[in-house]
Amino acid sequence: MLAYFFLFTISSIAALKPSNLNFNRLPVQFFWSIYIFVLILFVGLRFDTGGDWGIYRNYFEANADKFEPLKMTSDLGYQILIWVANKLGLGFDFVTLILAAVLILGIATFASKQDNRWLAICIAFPFLITVVGMGYFRQGTAFGFILLAIVSLIHDKK
Numbered sequence: 001m002l003a004y005f006f007l008f009t010i011s012s013i014a015a016l017k018p019s020n021l022n023f024n025r026l027p028v029q030f031f032w033s034i035y036i037f038v039l040i041l042f043v044g045l046r047f048d049t050g051g052d053w054g055i056y057r058n059y060f061e062a063n064a065d066k067f068e069p070l071k072m073t074s075d076l077g078y079q080i081l082i083w084v085a086n087k088l089g090l091g092f093d094f095v096t097l098i099l100a101a102v103l104i105l106g107i108a109t110f111a112s113k114q115d116n117r118w119l120a121i122c123i124a125f126p127f128l129i130t131v132v133g134m135g136y137f138r139q140g141t142a143f144g145f146i147l148l149a150i151v152s153l154i155h156d157k158k
Contacts, residue, residue: 004130008126010035011035011118011122012122014031014118014122015118015119015121032108032117036108039108040097040100040101040105043103043104043129043133044093044096044097044098044099045093046096050135051136052137053137060082060085060086060092060095061092063082065083067080081095081098081099099137099141102144102145103128103141103143103144104129104133104144106143106144106145106147106148107120107124109147109148109151110150111124113151128140
């Protein structure tokens with residue numbers, strides 16, 4: 001529980017004084033990148049966390065060797081991801097890490113376009129990162145893709 005509070009506190013303090021984040025003369029962008037990397041690891045390397053973790057773990061173990069794109073009715077991307085992870089010998093943790101990276105990079109990209117990116121992360125942390133990101137695998141990934149699409153649409157209009 002302390003890790004949750006620690007990561008939230010960092011974003012909260014940074015949201016209050018975003019211009020004062022030069023720790024030991026490190027640039028603000030470096031600190032931002034490290035924070036995002038830690039968030040990806042934090043969400044992606046969780047163990048037995050979330051309502052569907054066990055279901056997806058069992059699905060991975062049962063279907064890792066099966067790759068039949070013509071018989072699939074949905075989730076082709078997820079099926080490809082678990083098949084690649086299995087073929088490379090990377091396991092279920094690799095899958096969760098990739099799914100978490102999409103969510104966190106989507107949130108970070110969207111937050112970077114705001115006036116105070118730390119405030120955006122601070123607002124997103126309690127629900128989007130903690131509940132959606134750590135509770136629902138594919139829904140969180142889908143939300144990350146949605147945020148990336150919104151940023152792309154906004155960028156194309158300018």
